[in-house]
Amino acid sequence: MTAVGEGLAWTATARHNHYVLRTFVPGAAPTRAIIVGTTVRPATHPGLTVVYEVRTLARRLWSNEVSIAYPPRPAQAGGMSREAARQTPGTPAQGSKGKAFGKNEREAKEIAEREAKERAEREAREKAEREAKERAEREAREKAEREAKERAEREAREKAEREAREREEAEHGTGGLTFTPSVLPRSAAEIPNTGRGLYDWQGGTSGLPAGWPLVDYYMRDAISWARDLEPSQGHYSFLEKPGVIDEGLAKAAAKGGRLRLRIMAWMPGGTNRMPSYIETESASGSTFPKWNSASWLNAWANLWKALGSKYGSNPRIGSIDTGGYGAWGEAHMNGITVLGTHITTENFVKMVGDVVNAFPKAHVLIGTSAAVKEEAPIQPELLPAVVKAFPTVGFHFDNMGAIAPTDGNNLPYLKPGGLAADPEAWERWKTAPVISEWWNLATATVATARSSTQEMHVSGLGSGNIQSSVRTINEPEYQEVLKLAGFRDQLDRVEVTPLTAGHAAILAATWENVNVAPTYDPWQVRYELRSGERIAWSANSTLDLRRLLPTKGTPLKATDTFTLPTSLAKGNYTLAVQVLDPSKTVAPMRLADSGRTSDGAYPLGTVTVG
Structure with a gap:
């Protein structure tokens, strides 16, 4: 100037x-x-x-x-x-001076109010960023402390095991046994387990090969918030009698697996599913909730409190899409760019927190169409903020087989060298699942699906929402992709020291995971000594299979030391391994090893207790 x-x-x-x-x-x-x-x-x-x-x-x-x-x-x-x-x-002329002064005074007042509002919003944003940074630093510090503690415990355990083994060898010699289970080739039939592979996509069959096993069940279209969950404000009908979610749980139980669900609000091109009392706004021909209003945020929070009170500890619920915000619950606004219609970062994090708090044992997922960087002034970043706030939250994406990120899956932007590189988010697959459903257009390809499964470490693919021609033109490769998804754990070798009642027994197992992702459930590896159908002795391994990441040709060795009871009778036993669900909701894990018994155990061979 x-x-x-x-x-x-x-x-x-x-x-x-x-x-x-x-x-x-x-x-x-x-x-x-x-x-x-x-x-x-x-x-x-x-x-x-x-x-x-x-x-x-x-x-x-x-x-x-x-x-x-x-x-x-x-x-x-x-x-x-x-x-x-x-x-x-x-x-201004004398006659209009008072009028002009009044106008300027009013405009100045409006400016001051607007600046005060902007200052408050800026301070709130800075506070949220500061708290997020502090939380991230605290979590990083806690993670480092936890890893240091685990490392110290592991080293102490290995030292104790080594000393016990040396002591046993000094007392009883080195005449132990080694068992090498027969590993199933990838060409064998699919190995079905909860949390991996092909899941039942709302009963869809366009992606279901003949005779293919389905373990888990997914539902969303069958759920209407207004009709099935909250027919009037604050009245949650599922608390009074079984409802649509109970039906989904029954379908999952019938398959022997777990339920994944999504509750949606805004349905572009269809009838919205949220209760009518929630405040809405309209833009670009669509009507949707005012995402940042107390009306929406309170309704969402109250719904999940009610859901959590009934289903929050149910181990049959495996995972939940945080499906409230955006078109079809996919965390995007379907191309609407009207200023103020998008949710803020703070409120989206709050929405995810409502689900996490209500279902602490389930795998909570967010859509990868969520913004991975700020697109001011329309859309703030969402996905990275959730990753920093919740270390257990995973992802779902709705365009398997399409080229990402062109067709809406933003995950590739997060990889090293990407437009929004974020190592913590890109490597989230190591601790939380990535689940997909098919792109329902003919432009999807099996080759792209294989690439996405490998690069993004996908655990699940849906049985529907895929055009049949996409898979039938290359059915063998399609089935290979289904087998590749999630984990494929195999026991390669078990070394056992001589067994004597009242003495230490050392079992060293060699494991591999030859697929693209680990299991995310707390399976328990158990060793057993069996006499016929009777289990004479059992003990749990310290191995946590959630940490068995893809081994890529470098197996993981897990050594355990147990003290056999003095009451254990001398004689011959069958040494067996089982991988159990602690909640007893699903059958023992199926390993990529042959010889599984009807109760889910894997006999290794005969051992003698002296």
Whole structure:
């Protein structure tokens, strides 16, 4: 901004023609006025030096300061100066002066209120960012401490096992046994387990090969929030009698697996599913909840509190899509770019937290169409903030077989070198699942699905929502992709020291995971000594299969030391391994090893207890 005589001029900024002029008159409070255009001749202040600055109406950054030194008012007949007597450009006539002053005062008040609101929003955003940073630092510190503790415990355990083994060898010699189970080739029939492979996509069969086993069940379209869950405000019908979710649980139980579900609100092109009392707004021909309103946020939170009170500890529920925000619950606005219609980062994190808190044992997922970087001023970042806030939250994406990220799956943006590289989010698959459903267009390909499964470590693919021709033109490769998804754990070798009642027994097992992801459930590996159908002794291994990441040709060795009871009778036993669900909800894990018994055990061979 520059002063030209007693006038002011400044450079126009793109897209803006409304400006705020701030005036500093000595001995008076600063004033503001709205100016249209890039020049103005302000009212004179004889005998004073007045300072001015300007900014656009839409932004908070002020220009440089410019001062005008006004000459003193000369004495005139009748006590009136010539300056005061004449009308100056930019100065309102006497009759309209009060009206103009009132208008400027009102505009200044509006500016002050808007700035106060912006300041409050900025402070809230900075507070949320600060808390997120502190939380991330705390979690990183806790993770480092936990890993250090686990490392120390592991080293101490290995030392104790080594010393016990050396002691046993000194006392009883080294005549142990080694068992090598027969591993199933990948060409063998599918190995069905909960949490991996092909799941029942709402009864869909377009992606279901003949005779293919389905373990888990997914439902979303069958659930209407308004009809099935909350028919009137605060009235949750599922608390009074079995409802649609109970039906889904029954279908999952019939398959021997777990239920995954999504509850949606806004259905572009269809009937919305949220209760009518929730406040809405409209844009681009669609009506949807006001995502940042107390009406929406409270309704969502209260729904999940009620759901959690009934189903939150049910081990039959395996995973949940956080499906409230966006079109079809996919965490995007379906191309709508109207300012203010998108959810804030803080409120989206709150929504995810409502689900996590209600279902602490389930795998909570968010859609990968969620923004991975800020797209100001329309859409704030969502996905990275959730990853930082909740270390257990995984992902779901709805376009398997399509080219990502072109067709809406933002995960590839997060990989090293991506537009929004985020190692923590990109490697989340190591601790939380990535589940997909098919892109329902003919542009999907099995080759792209294989690439996505490998790169993004996908655990599950749906049995429906795929055009049959996509798979039938290459059925063998399609079935290979289904077998590749999730985990494929195999026991390669077990070494056993001589067994004596009342003495230490050391079992060293070699494991591999030859697929793309680990299991995310707390399976328990158990060793057993069997005499016929009777289990004479059993003990749990310290191995946590959730940490058996894809081994890529480098097996994991897990060594356990047990003390056999003195009451264990001498004689021959069958040494067996079982991988059990602690909740006893699903059958023991099926390993990529042959010889499984009807009760889910894997006999290794005969051992003698002396």
